[in-house]
Structure formats: structure tokens, C-alpha cells
Amino acid sequence: MSFRGEARLWIAQRASAAVLAVCVAVHLVTIVYAVRSGLTAAEILERTRGSVAWFAFYSLFVLAVTVHAPIGLRSVLGEWLGWRGRSRDFVLLLCAAFLGWAGMRAVFGVFA
Amino acid sequence: MKVSVWRGGADGAFQSFDVPREASQTVLDVVTHIQRALDPTLAYRFACRVGMCGSCAMMVNGVPRWTCRTHVDNVVQKDELTIGPLRNLPIIRDLVTDMREFFDKWARAKGEFRGHATRKDDFAQVRPDSPPRVQADAGIECIGCAVCYAACDVVSWNPQYLGPAALNRAWTLVRDERDRAGLERLRAVAGDAGCHACHSHVSCTERCPKKLSPTAAIAGLKREVTKAALRGDL
Amino acid sequence: MRQHASYWVFVVHRVSGVALAVFLPFHFWALGNALQLEGFLQWTQQPLVKLGEWLIVVALAAHLGGGLRVLALEFLPWRDWQKSLAATAAALAVAVGLAFALAL
Numbered sequence: 265m266s267f268r269g270e271a272r273l274w275i276a277q278r279a280s281a282a283v284l285a286v287c288v289a290v291h292l293v294t295i296v297y298a299v300r301s302g303l304t305a306a307e308i309l310e311r312t313r314g315s316v317a318w319f320a321f322y323s324l325f326v327l328a329v330t331v332h333a334p335i336g337l338r339s340v341l342g343e344w345l346g347w348r349g350r351s352r353d354f355v356l357l358l359c360a361a362f363l364g365w366a367g368m369r370a371v372f373g374v375f376a
Numbered sequence: 377m378k379v380s381v382w383r384g385g386a387d388g389a390f391q392s393f394d395v396p397r398e399a400s401q402t403v404l405d406v407v408t409h410i411q412r413a414l415d416p417t418l419a420y421r422f423a424c425r426v427g428m429c430g431s432c433a434m435m436v437n438g439v440p441r442w443t444c445r446t447h448v449d450n451v452v453q454k455d456e457l458t459i460g461p462l463r464n465l466p467i468i469r470d471l472v473t474d475m476r477e478f479f480d481k482w483a484r485a486k487g488e489f490r491g492h493a494t495r496k497d498d499f500a501q502v503r504p505d506s507p508p509r510v511q512a513d514a515g516i517e518c519i520g521c522a523v524c525y526a527a528c529d530v531v532s533w534n535p536q537y538l539g540p541a542a543l544n545r546a547w548t549l550v551r552d553e554r555d556r557a558g559l560e561r562l563r564a565v566a567g568d569a570g571c572h573a574c575h576s577h578v579s580c581t582e583r584c585p586k587k588l589s590p591t592a593a594i595a596g597l598k599r600e601v602t603k604a605a606l607r608g609d610l
Numbered sequence: 611m612r613q614h615a616s617y618w619v620f621v622v623h624r625v626s627g628v629a630l631a632v633f634l635p636f637h638f639w640a641l642g643n644a645l646q647l648e649g650f651l652q653w654t655q656q657p658l659v660k661l662g663e664w665l666i667v668v669a670l671a672a673h674l675g676g677g678l679r680v681l682a683l684e685f686l687p688w689r690d691w692q693k694s695l696a697a698t699a700a701a702l703a704v705a706v707g708l709a710f711a712l713a714l
Contacts (some may be wrong), residue, residue: 267567305648343533370641
């Protein structure tokens with residue numbers, strides 16, 4: 265990849281990190297609350313299904329993760345496994361696509 | 377005390393010497409004693425002996441230091457000391473490393489000043505308290521000793537990485553209002569071989585004997601490259 | 611190089627990141643099967659699973675803390691207190707870990 269492409273990846277990584285900082289904070293609070301309240305599956309789904317706000321929030325969450333995780337793994341693969349070049353980027357693109365698909369499937373499952 | 381010193385090239389080994397402890401002894405004193413009194417074939421570098429030139433940088437108990445400024449009392453562990461050549465550089469012999477790659481990367485980072493004025497122009501008037509000048513001044517005392525380069529794990533993991541010293545120098549020039557290399561330099565320091573590979577371990581800043589902060593310089597480069605990229609100039 | 615705080619924060623940040631990246635596909639798959647959520651939630655009551663959940667939550671908090679440290683180092687003006695960012699990141703992870711543990 266060119267230095268321009270790598271600079272853009274870095275920008276995308278930091279931007280998605282900023283989005284995730286907010287999403288993760290909200291998510292942690294929500295999860296701790298749900299666990300403390302001992303909510304059952306039915307109770308959870310009752311609160312989440314049909315909620316446009318939660319649907320939008322978690323869709324944004326999934327999008328940010330789809331950008332952030334593969335770029336993060338890219339450094340690890342390059343530095344600790346010595347895997348660089350086109351094959352690494354191609355595989356990570358596939359991972360991003362899979363995360364996006366699985367993530368939206370989950371979002372639809374819980375919030376639609 | 378028992379001193380283990382690296383002998384040979386990359387495929388060499390540690391050799392043990394028995395060295396007498398002295399008062400106010402430095403690690404450079406130890407190496408010098410070994411070469412003069414015990415084994416004249418030991419190869420090592422030094423010059424000023426007083427903490428100004430950076431030539432005597434070596435790995436002492438796994439940590440890169442200026443040996444002339446390292447008191448044995450501060451680093452000896454149970455009467456044992458381990459001395460090796462600087463990490464991340466090819467070994468020529470014993471404690472001497474090949475510094476060419478270190479300086480080649482300095483050049484690749486466009487670490488040289490490019491002016492535009494001639495002798496007919498008036499002096500540039502740079503306010504010493506202007507923020508860019510303050511930032512540049514924070515990094516200009518680098519003497520190229522390669523301690524930060526040896527300390528950096530990303531240099532170990534990424535052979536193309538320009539390293540903290542080269543990037544620190546590039547930053548001091550980016551903040552120099554007289555310099556005209558501008559975008560060319562930003563392009564030279566961007567990407568996986570440049571500032572974007574830094575993960576802020578802060579080992580360079582931790583180990584720099586001049587108390588410089590390449591981490592801060594590299595963060596500055598990241599910001600400047602981002603600005604250029606977002607403007608479409610990169 | 612080894613030893614100092616910032617280095618360990620980096621290691622935790624990287625390891626937690628990899629752990630989360632490995633965990634996420636399973637997380638998404640389980641949630642995508644939301645119709646069977648009750649049965650799945652029953653399964654998660656097992657102690658080993660609860661431990662795993664707690665580790666994931668701590669990993670998430672640790673990764674967030676480490677990430678905030680990186681963002682601060684890269685985007686905020688340099689100050690000497692940059693060093694204590696490592697401690698702050700660790701404290702955040704511990705705090706969230708405790709909160710989750712107490713809720714379990």
C-alpha cells in the first residue's frame with residue numbers, strides 16, 4: 265500500500281476509535297445495568313425490539329467496529345507475524361465484510 | 377564483578393571477564409579496563425568520555441545507555457553486568473555496530489534543512505517564543521547516538537521503520553519556518569515506514585540521554601500529515 | 611524495550627484488541643440467533659462462561675483505556691503528565707471490571 269493509503273488507514277482508525285469510545289462507554293453501562301437488573305431474554309428483547317434509536321446506535325457501532333478491528337489487526341499481523349503485502353490487506357478486507365454482515369445480522373436480530 | 381561482554385558478530389557469544397570494582401566507576405571505565413588489561417582484541421567505540429558525543433552507546437543489562445554516563449553502582453546486579461552492542465543495528469564486531477542504516481533513515485525522512493534565502497537576503501527573524509520554534513527547540517539537541525533507535529520495539533518489528541531519531545529531526549524541520557521542504561518531507565515521513573507505525577510505547581523518550589521526546593515529535597508529524605491528507609495535499 | 615509503564619499498557623492494549631477481534635464474530639453470531647436468546651442466556655449462567663464474560667468486559671475496558679491514552683498522546687498538546695495516562699487507563703479497566711464483577 266502507498267504511504268497515502270496508510271495515512272488514510274491511520275485517520276480512519278483514529279476516527280473510528282473516537283466513535284467507539286462513545287459507543288463502548290454506552291454499551292458497557294447498558295450491559296452492566298442489564299446484568300445487575302437480572303433481565304431475561306424476553307425482557308431484554310421487549311425493550312430493544314422496534315427501537316429506532318437503539319437500531320441506529322448499534323448500526324453505527326457495527327460500522328465503526330468494521331473499520332477499526334481489521335486496521336488494528338493489520339499492525340499486529342505485520343509486526344508480530346511478518347505478514348505484509350496485498351494478501352494481508354485482501355484477507356482483512358474479507359474480515360471487514362464478514363464483521364459487517366454478522367454485525368448487521370445481530371443488529372436486526374435484536375433491534376428490528 | 378563478573379562482566380559478560382558480547383564478542384564477535386551476530387553469531388557471536390558473551391564472554392566473561394573479572395573486573396575490579398572502583399569508586400565512581402562507569403561502564404565505559406569497565407570496557408576500557410577489559411580492553412587495556414585483559415583482552416586487547418575487544419572492539420568498542422568511544423570519543424569524548426564526558427556525555428557529549430553519544431559514541432559510547434551500548435546495551436547495558438539489556439537497556440541502551442551512554443556507557444560513559446552510566447555508573448556501575450546504578451546498574452550492577454548481584455555483582456554482575458552484561459554489556460552488548462546497540463540493538464537493532466548490524467554488528468560489525470563485539471560492541472561496535474554499523475550505524476549506516478540509522479543515518480540512511482535520517483536522510484530518507486528528509487532530515488536535512490532546505491532553505492530558500494541567499495546571502496543577499498536579510499536574516500530570517502524567528503521569534504524564539506513562537507509556538508513552532510518552541511516545539512522545534514524541544515527536539516534539536518539530538519546528537520544521533522541511536523539509543524532511541526535501539527530502544528524502539530517497532531524498529532525491531534518493522535525493518536523499514538525510519539525510527540524515532542529520524543522522525544524527531546524531521547519534526548524539528550517541519551516546525552522551522554525557514555525550511556521549504558514542506559510537503560515533500562511530510563510525504564517522506566507518512567505511512568507504515570514513517571510516523572504512522574509508532575504505537576507510543578514511549579521507550580525512546582524514556583531512554584533518551586538528552587531528555588528529548590521523539591514520541592511528542594512523532595505525534596506532531598501524525599497531526600501535520602493528517603492535516604495535509606484532509607486538505608488533499610498529501 | 612521492556613519495563614516501563616507505557617510499554618505494558620501497549621501490550622495490554624494489543625492483546626485485548628486481538629482478544630476482542632476474535633470474540634466479536636461469536637458475539638455477533640449469538641446475537642443474530644436472538645430467537646433462541648433465552649436458551650443461550652441460560653447457557654451463559656455457567657461459571658466458566660461468566661468468567662469468560664468478565665474477562666471480555668475487562669478486555670474491552672482495558673482496550674478503551676489504552677485507546678484513550680493513544681488519542682490523548684497523539685492529539686493533545688504534549689505535557690509531562692502524559693506518563694500518568696498509563697495509570698489512568700489501567701484504573702479505568704479495573705473500575706469497569708469491578709463493576710461488572712459485582713453485578714454478576
